[in-house]
Amino acid sequence: MARPVVYPDHIEPLVRFVEDTAPERVVAAAHDRLAADTSVKDMLLASALAVVRSSDLPPGHHGGPLHPLAGLHAVRHIAARLPGEYAMLPVIQNVAVANKHIHSPAMGPFILADAQPVSEHDSLEGTLEAFRNAASRGVYNACDHYFLYLVERLSPMQMLDHVLGVAIPKNQLDDHYFLFPVFTWRALEYLGWEYARYVGRAPVRYVTRPTADASLEDVD
Known part of the structure; x- marks a missing residue:
């Protein structure tokens, strides 16, 4: 029986925060965590891992993990350029979009299975x-x-x-066939x-x- 992927211990709780927080609360909750001691990098990593594990790709390119991942390279650079608390805004938006897609009935429920590598004769x-x-x-x-x-x-x-x-x-x-892989690699x-x-x-x-x-x- 397939099981969902489980992430490293240091990031799994933050991933579950992105997955489990109610959409109407996620903006305020993400702000509070960033204002406390959660780093931008950890929050964006958790957002990426959450939307990959718990949101499916619908037909076309709107929804699922596509835009949260493809936009992450731009998000982190915009955050680095903004002063003070404004730097949180693009990060919070990324988390909110990931959370929205996770909770959308058009994209879930979904589980990324803990799949195993397969080769052709180890070649x-x-x-x-x-x-x-x-x-x-x-x-x-x-x-x-x-x-x-x-x-x-x-x-x-x-x-x-x-x-x-x-x-x-x-x-x-x-x-998006070009944009999605290229900007995911940049992320x-x-x-x-x-x-x-x-x-x-x-x-x-x-x-x-x-x-x-x-x-x-x-x-x-």
Whole structure:
């Protein structure tokens, strides 16, 4: 039976705060924590981990973890530029959006399962080929498992390159196929690459979902 992912002890309670706080209370509650002793980085990490674990990607690109993750790079830089308590505002907004998506009936209930890495005969090249093959068929659960194997063996940029190999051909349909993985990787530069095995799963699942056939002529 599948179980939800459980995060490291130092961040799990803050993740549960983002998940469990009632939407009508989350703005004030996030402000109070930031005004006390919770760092911006910890709050944004908790927001990212919460929305990945407890919010599903609906059809299209509005909802789930997409915008909370893709916007995190900008949020942390805006927060760094704002003076005093104004610096809390973009962080609180990110937490509130993540919390809203977690509690939305259109995006949940959802649980990110504690999936295990899967390889093809413990071969890096074989697993990359299996990842590409599964992605071409839209088998996102298989890609999820292959990603967990590959992310332990490739550098961040190597892994992003393979994800974009899947995403770029679909970008003519929706520019989020490029934006979501790229800006999630920018967020991971800040949060720490060790969280890619959780956070990185969302854009991988997004870019490997089946799409309708399209051509540049259709877009034009």
